[in-house]
Amino acid sequence: MTGVDLLGYAAGAITSLTFLPQVIKTWKEKSAKDVSLLMFIIAAINEVMWILYGALLDNWVIILTNAIVLAMSCTMIFLKLRYR
């Protein structure tokens, strides 16, 4: 594995956790008035596209990374609808 590969894996790992601070904040504060529902709906649809893309390429890194983001996007949609 080259340094470039390592950078890509590290970047991918961080990407998969990007929404986590928002999930934790909304979960704790039980308030999501200022959070955009549309952002997470677009993100969820987009993740399904990426998972399909990963499946067509048989690339498990793409599938797993985007499955994590999809799970967080769906969690945020649920939290937003609950704490609007």
Next chain:
Amino acid sequence: MTGVDLLGYAAGAITSLTFLPQVIKTWKEKSAKDVSLLMFIIAAINEVMWILYGALLDNWVIILTNAIVLAMSCTMIFLKLRYR
């Protein structure tokens, strides 16, 4: 260009616009109390990693897509600090 390529480009185009609804919402409502600052700081650092990765691979799709998300992340960091 195959159908799989097209799906990848379409997914990438949507990814680059994911943060736009949040930027527009915060800009209009001038309130960002419920928005996670940490999420956008992580996203910004992550985009710099992806841009570096794209540059090392000489891949302009990766560079441009992530430059757009970086610009939106920085805009959200500015809006969050202004309208906390």
